[in-house]
Amino acid sequence: xxxxxxxxxxxxxxxxxxxxxxxxxxxxxxxxxxxxxxxxxxxxxxxxxxxxxxxxxxxxxxxxxxxxxxxxxxxxxxxxxxxxxxxxxxxxxxxxxxxxxxxxxxxxxxxxxxxxxxxxxxxxxxxxxxxxxxxxxxxxxxxxxxxxxxxxxxxxxxxxxxxxxxxxxxxxxxxxxxxxxxxxxxxxxxxxxxxxxxxxxxxxxxxxxxxxxxxxxxxxxxxxxxxxxxxxxxxxxxxxxxx
Numbered sequence: 429x430x431x432x433x434x435x436x437x438x439x440x441x442x443x444x445x446x447x448x449x450x451x452x453x454x455x456x457x458x459x460x461x462x463x464x465x466x467x468x469x470x471x472x473x474x475x476x477x478x479x480x481x482x483x484x485x486x487x488x489x490x491x492x493x494x495x496x497x498x499x500x501x502x503x504x505x506x507x508x509x510x511x512x513x514x515x516x517x518x519x520x521x522x523x524x525x526x527x528x529x530x531x532x533x534x535x536x537x538x539x540x541x542x543x544x545x546x547x548x549x550x551x552x553x554x555x556x557x558x559x560x561x562x563x564x565x566x567x568x569x570x571x572x573x574x575x576x577x578x579x580x581x582x583x584x585x586x587x588x589x590x591x592x593x594x595x596x597x598x599x600x601x602x603x604x605x606x607x608x609x610x611x612x613x614x615x616x617x618x619x620x621x622x623x624x625x626x627x628x629x630x631x632x633x634x635x636x637x638x639x640x641x642x643x644x645x646x647x648x649x650x651x652x653x654x655x656x657x658x659x660x661x662x663x664x665x666x667x668x669x670x671x
Contacts, residue, residue, distance in 0.1 A: 479600020497534025
C-alpha cells in the first residue's frame, strides 16, 4: 500500500510539475541563445525592438499570475530599454505573505508563467490565422490519430504575420531570467508538499483513477502546446543563426 501511494505521488508530481519544468528549461535555454545572437549582431536595444511583443507578454504573464495568487504588486514596467546599470527589459516586483501557503506556492507559477503565456499566445495566433489546420490538430489529438492533422493552406500573408509574431514572442518572451527561476524555487517546496498530501488523501479513495485520467489529459494538452512552441523556437533559433 505504501509503495503504491509513493508511486501515485511521484506520478502526480511528474505530470503536474516535471513535464512543465522540463519544457520551461529547454525553451528558456534555446530562446536565451536566440536573444543573445540577436543582441550580439544588432545591439542590445534590438532585443526590445525585435522582441517587444514577447517582452510585454512575458511581464504581463508574471503580473497576471501574481495577482491570481494574491501578491501585492510593488512596481512594474512591461517593457524598457536596457542600460549599463540595468540590463532588464521589463520587471514586475511583488511581495507576499510568508505565512500564507497559497501565496508562497504562487511563486512557483509566477516564475514560469511566461512559458505558458507565450505558448498560449502563439497557439491563439495559429488558431486565428490557420483555423482549419488548428481544428484538424484538435481532432487528431482527440482521436489519437496524427494522420488526421492537416497542414495549413499556403497563404503568404498569414504565414508572414505568424512568422513575425513567432519571432517577437520567441526573442522577447521565453527567456526566463535567473530571478524568474529563483522566484520559482521559493514556491517549489510548499507546492510539492501540498500536492503530495492531496495525492495521499485521494489515493485512499476510489476517485484516484479518475483524477489521474483528468490530469493525464491536461498534461497531454499542455505538452502539445509546449511541443508546438519548441518547434517554433527551434525554427526561429535556426533563422537567427543564419542571419
